[in-house]
Amino acid sequence: MKKGPWTPEEDELLANYVKRREGEGLWRTLPKRAGLLRCGKSCRLRWMNYLRPSVKRGRIAPDEEDLILRLHRLLGNRWALIAGRIPGRTDNEIKNYWNSHLSKKPINQGIDPRTHKPVDTSPNPNSSGTYAIQTQASTLTLFPKKPRPIFSGSQPVNGYNLDLDRNPLVDNSHKNLKNSDLLMTNLESGHENSSNEEDDMEFCNGETFSSFLNFLINENEFTDPQQPNVISPSILSQHVTSSMQTFNLGTVWEAAPTSTVAALEDEQEGLDNLLPD
DNA sequence: AATTCAGACAACCGCTGCTGC
DNA sequence: TGCAGCAGCGGTTGTCTGAAT
Numbered sequence: 001m002k003k004g005p006w007t008p009e010e011d012e013l014l015a016n017y018v019k020r021r022e023g024e025g026l027w028r029t030l031p032k033r034a035g036l037l038r039c040g041k042s043c044r045l046r047w048m049n050y051l052r053p054s055v056k057r058g059r060i061a062p063d064e065e066d067l068i069l070r071l072h073r074l075l076g077n078r079w080a081l082i083a084g085r086i087p088g089r090t091d092n093e094i095k096n097y098w099n100s101h102l103s104k105k106p107i108n109q110g111i112d113p114r115t116h117k118p119v120d121t122s123p124n125p126n127s128s129g130t131y132a133i134q135t136q137a138s139t140l141t142l143f144p145k146k147p148r149p150i151f152s153g154s155q156p157v158n159g160y161n162l163d164l165d166r167n168p169l170v171d172n173s174h175k176n177l178k179n180s181d182l183l184m185t186n187l188e189s190g191h192e193n194s195s196n197e198e199d200d201m202e203f204c205n206g207e208t209f210s211s212f213l214n215f216l217i218n219e220n221e222f223t224d225p226q227q228p229n230v231i232s233p234s235i236l237s238q239h240v241t242s243s244m245q246t247f248n249l250g251t252v253w254e255a256a257p258t259s260t261v262a263a264l265e266d267e268q269e270g271l272d273n274l275l276p277d
Numbered sequence: 278a279a280t281t282c283a284g285a286c287a288a289c290c291g292c293t294g295c296t297g298c
Numbered sequence: 299t300g301c302a303g304c305a306g307c308g309g310t311t312g313t314c315t316g317a318a319t
Contacts, residue, residue, distance in 0.1 A: 005287070005313070028304070045288065080307060095308070096286055
């Protein structure tokens with residue numbers, strides 16, 4: 001089994017085979033059929049990241065860079081999802097570009113590239129829990145009208161512990177969702193837990209998710225002009241309400257009342273435990 | 278000219294989730 | 299319900315190339 005860089009001859013063998021024969025898929029048996037001394041995984045990666053006709057070569061344009069930054073702020077290191085929004089770019093390419101270029105930009109601006117929030121190493125006695133609001137859109141406060149547990153156990157998202165049983169951002173008495181990642185996950189999956197017979201929720205499809213993501217990318221609509229790094233709950237709740245109408249999200253989501261957001265801001269204690277080392 | 282170093286990118290590896298049996 | 303096979307994902311490592319010394 002050969003490893004390392006691909007030769008032009010190997011590229012030609014693989015590309016010709018995929019184009020002329022069976023297309024993508026059946027990667028495990030493809031190398032033997034195509035006459036390649038590579039593992040199927042390597043063939044798939046080479047095709048997806050380099051040989052596929054739709055792959056765009058060349059430098060990342062400024063508008064693409066801006067889009068990557070915005071999507072990363074929303075989605076974290078979910079490179080495949082980000083790549084899906086940028087035509088011709090692969091997850092590997094975006095990941096590499098982020099690690100070698102973009103991750104340094106926020107640092108230079110005093111922003112943590114992982115959380116997209118200001119780096120503040122000094123203790124802040126006046127933080128009063130607003131840290132929760134400043135941890136990017138991940139604190140977007142949304143929950144179903146008919147609350148129910150969807151996730152259990154620990155699930156690190158963007159470097160934060162989202163253990164629903166211990167996470168002070170989660171109102172466990174109501175099992176409300178208070179994280180856009182959870183929202184995203186449910187939007188993407190179409191919500192697999194909707195088999196409950198008393199379930200009258202309508203979960204959106206991928207197209208709706210795509211539209212909703214487009215909507216979220218326009219970050220300026222969510223931010224307070226006086227605090228550009230802070231998602232404004234009031235502005236957000238207005239837009240979430242409108243998004244329910246615009247994207248036909250049905251009765252699934254409603255914005256948290258302002259009082260809930262205020263209550264969150266009082267839950268400073270224990271937040272430090274959520275921070276990554 | 279030779280060597281070292283850092284950046285960019287390609288490729289690998291381990292893991293997860295999905296699907297079919 | 300459990301298992302195996304598979305595709306896909308994200309973190310990590312390897313390789314190449316050009317600049318600096």
